[in-house]
Amino acid sequence: MRARPWLNLIDNQGCDASILIDAPGSEKYAAASKTLRGFELIEAIKTELEAKCPKTVSCADILTAATRDASREVGVSYWPLVYGRKDGRQSRKEAADKYVPMGRESVTDLVAFFESMGLNVRDLVVLSGAHTIGKASCAAVKPRLCKSKPETLDGKYGDFLRRKCRRGDAEHERVELDGVRPTAFDNGYYKNLERRMGLLETDQKMLHDSRTRSFVQEMAREPEEFKRQFAESMRWLGNVQVLTGSEGEVRSKCSAVNY
Ligand code: HEM
Known part of the structure; x- marks a missing residue:
């Protein structure tokens, strides 16, 4: 049993769907996000869910489930998920550019980064x-x-x-x-x-x-x-710095925070 991932990187966020927010200066516009794709697919899933059960399933849960199901499609073993993540209201491109590893880091830095999220060396590899x-x-x-x-x-x-x-x-x-x-x-x-x-x-x-x-x-x-x-x-990656209760919200649209 591992400890709940703890937060020691003040502006480093976890599984809160902040990457999906489309606003000036949001993570989506970070250099580190330049080649990310699939935003429309997540929004399409959200639209269907909102039509059936409004404001119930967070974008963070949709992303986590879609990642698991896509992994299954390519042959990765199944892993169970606990739902109930809330969506964050903050998304800053500077944070993404500061924390997303770009392929030039030392192993020491990567190990420290993973450990800051409650993940170990084995998880890194x-x-x-x-x-x-x-x-x-x-x-x-x-x-x-x-x-x-x-x-x-x-x-x-x-x-x-x-x-x-x-x-x-x-x-x-x-x-x-x-x-x-x-x-x-x-x-x-x-x-x-x-x-x-x-x-x-x-x-x-x-x-x-x-x-x-x-x-x-x-x-x-x-x-x-x-x-x-x-x-x-x-499974552990999907539990990193999850927001629950009043720490976040369930967005109506994945690309924007609620008004
Ligand atoms: C350990 C530290 C990691 C580093 C330094 C790293 C670095 C990178 C870099 C530099 C790219 C290419 C981005 C580009 O030029 O477009 C990339 C692509 C990718 N990374 Fe990582 N990554 C790391 C961890 C991960 C993890 C944990 C995952 C998923 C579990 C992941 C999944 C991917 C995938 C699927 C791509 C291909 C994306 C595409 O085809 O557009 N990486 N990574």
Whole structure:
């Protein structure tokens, strides 16, 4: 049993759907949010729910449930959810840019960030396994190309990334986070790290740091354990700094706070 995640980062918010608020200066407009998608889908779910039971299901609960169900679709184990999250009334782009990891952090900083949310080193390694799907922009990959020592970056993979991110339109170019099986939700991310084919600097560091290495090796060896552990860590992630009772509200529209 873990302790309730505690808040030691004053303006760092948790699962309160603040990312969905569409207002000048909100998180949605942070540089860290540039490639986020799917806002319309969450709003469509909210519209249907509001028609049937107004002001009952929060946007934070919708996001949490949609994340669980999407994960199930790609083969992650089921995890049970407790509902009743309230939506926050604050959303500041500066907070997102300050706290969302961008792929250049040290393992020490990532461990501290996860611990501030009540998550441990194992959660850090397991949740990073989400990078078995999706893409990153060349801007996020550049530090890896400039700074990585040859012993931490496969030569051919490095050449491929340099070619891909050097094109004229490289600013808009995106690269698969899992360069081997990019659309399968599997433990390939960890196997890639062992091949020195992690895309982000932060990904590859997980293999080379003594605090995270054994977890990476375990996940690379045990594909089913990864899916089970991923579900377990996601369950905890969905409980981070949840607002309840009068701490928040149930929005009528996910993109705006109630008037
Ligand atoms: C551990 C620290 C983490 C760092 C440093 C990190 C960093 C990043 C970066 C830089 C990108 C590329 C963004 C872009 O250029 O568009 C990215 C993408 C992504 N991240 Fe993470 N991330 C972390 C944790 C997580 C966690 C915990 C999850 C989910 C459980 C996650 C899921 C994803 C997914 C699915 C994408 C692909 C998005 C897309 O295809 O547009 N990441 N991450």
